[in-house]
Amino acid sequence: MAVSMSPKQKVYQEVLQEIRKLIDENKLKTGDKLPSERELSEKLGAGRSSVREALRAMELLGLIETKHGEGTFLSAYRPYQSVEVLASFILQETSTRNDLLQTKKKLEKEAAKMAYERLTDQNINELEKLTTDLSDDMKKQHLTYFTYLFTKTENLLLTRIWRLMEEYSHTMDAHYYDQKFYVELINIFRTRKYPSIESLFEDTVIIK
Amino acid sequence: MAVSMSPKQKVYQEVLQEIRKLIDENKLKTGDKLPSERELSEKLGAGRSSVREALRAMELLGLIETKHGEGTFLSAYRPYQSVEVLASFILQETSTRNDLLQTKKKLEKEAAKMAYERLTDQNINELEKLTTDLSDDMKKQHLTYFTYLFTKTENLLLTRIWRLMEEYSHTMDAHYYDQKFYVELINIFRTRKYPSIESLFEDTVIIK
DNA sequence: ATAAATAGGTGGTCAGACCACTTAACTATT
């Protein structure tokens, strides 16, 4: 056995490094096109399937974007995809009911506080309409209501994580608040009583 | 053209979902063995190369561990690989950065509030020791400090999600607070001034 | 009983073949 064995990296990991080098040397920027899979395969002396394993991993990490028939492009780094995938596995692995519902509730609380600062009177009226629409069931109403608030947070990552939890919660049997809650929150928005948001959430129990 | 086209997901993404289902249904835990690539390929009706694309991506994300000649195993989530890869690729984008740091901060705030109710005097002393240990750099100190607090939340899901963001934030250049912050938070714990937690966090700026 | 050889299962990798999609060049029609 050789004295110093390099840990024998897998081909797709080497490809990953080579692609990074390539980007560096050619000073490629967001939106630029990478060489085609076949070209990379030939230049790097690796099979196309190995190149694809590297590219798919990069894609999942949000580093590249692939367009069928066009090519592979460097993308602005947005960890949303990977965070989502990871979160989905973490959720499935750990989610005790309580953890999920408790965490989701906290995200909703923070979203309400963030939205608070950006809501106009007009916005509040729109939101109110959503609560009075009785054609939807509670589940859908909750979703609509908070989707609106999360939009106002202007934090896409926060929104996506919440949305993921919201979807997971649908597989359980509890995921919304008492009808009065939604009305009261609007009331707080109107009367500008910021500190009440915290207590409203903390005092509210999730409906089973 | 059909009226409503589903976005036609790629096979490897479907495989990803199916594997998650499989883990869920069979209640697989860390260390358990996944079906072999060939078996998955057959069961899911996908080519082995597509299955591998999914598995390689999962591997890079640290969700599974592969042992040549043995099989594929669920691993305790260790994002080493993905963080390393990302770090070497990432061009920082402000909007994304802000989303992440803002969200992470809110999770830390909620953790502090949850921990508050469970911290004993003994715990607070332990926590204080962590802040006075000057052998670590700020990054590590922040990690240690909040890891402790998140443990106290007894919400594994919340902890995992935070940890994920913490890891991701390391690929950026800002992730901790002013030294005074950590001391002040301990002070709040000692003097039992719960409401101050909210304001402490809201008034604190992330160090760049 | 021990050691060696073997067989089967598993991941690692490659080559080649199609398919689906996009774009641009070319051609036929007006």
Add this chain to the structure above:
DNA sequence: AATAGTTAAGTGGTCTGACCACCTATTTAT
């Protein structure tokens, strides 16, 4: 000449089959 339609080439998407390398357990030979 302008337009519409066709074609060809390039690209990603996917599958199949073939080996190789590695591990384990069984079998076999000593």
